[in-house]
Amino acid sequence: MFKTLLKQIGDYKRDTILTPVLVILEVIMEVIIPMMMAAIIDYGLKGQNLKTVCLIGMTMIVMAGLALFFGVESGKTASSASSGFAMNLRQTMYERIQTFSFSNIDKFSTAGLVPG
Numbered sequence: 192m193f194k195t196l197l198k199q200i201g202d203y204k205r206d207t208i209l210t211p212v213l214v215i216l217e218v219i220m221e222v223i224i225p226m227m228m229a230a231i232i233d234y235g236l237k238g239q240n241l242k243t244v245c246l247i248g249m250t251m252i253v254m255a256g257l258a259l260f261f262g263v264e265s266g267k268t269a270s271s272a273s274s275g276f277a278m279n280l281r282q283t284m285y286e287r288i289q290t291f292s293f294s295n296i297d298k299f300s301t302a303g304l305v306p307g
Contacts, residue, residue: 199283203275206268213265220258227251 200207227247235244288296 196280199276199279200272201275201279203272203279206272206275210265210268210272213261213268217258217261217265220254220261224251224254224258227254 227250231244231247231251234240235247
């Protein structure tokens with residue numbers, strides 16, 4: 192059954208693979224940001240080095256922007272992959288139902304035959 196469902200991914204393989212990669216990158220950025228804050232305290236504030244504070248602060252801003260970008264892109268690719276998967280699955284179900292004989296169709300309710 193799992194192989195049957197994997198076949199339904201079809202043209203959406205790129206989005207299906209790209210979504211978890213983007214989510215992982217977003218999480219990495221979100222995990223590193225608190226570590227950068229600790230670095231500001233350890234190296235910038237304790238050493239009274241304003242240049243280090245500004246440098247690490249700018250790096251944190253870039254990382255937050257990257258995390259936002261990865262989050263938005265993962266949302267786009269996830270919605271594309273899921274809607275494409277659903278479309279392919281409905282199409283395959285419809286094609287399969289069309290092969291049923293009338294006696295087979297009578298065994299199912301209309302709601303059970305309508306994909307969607």
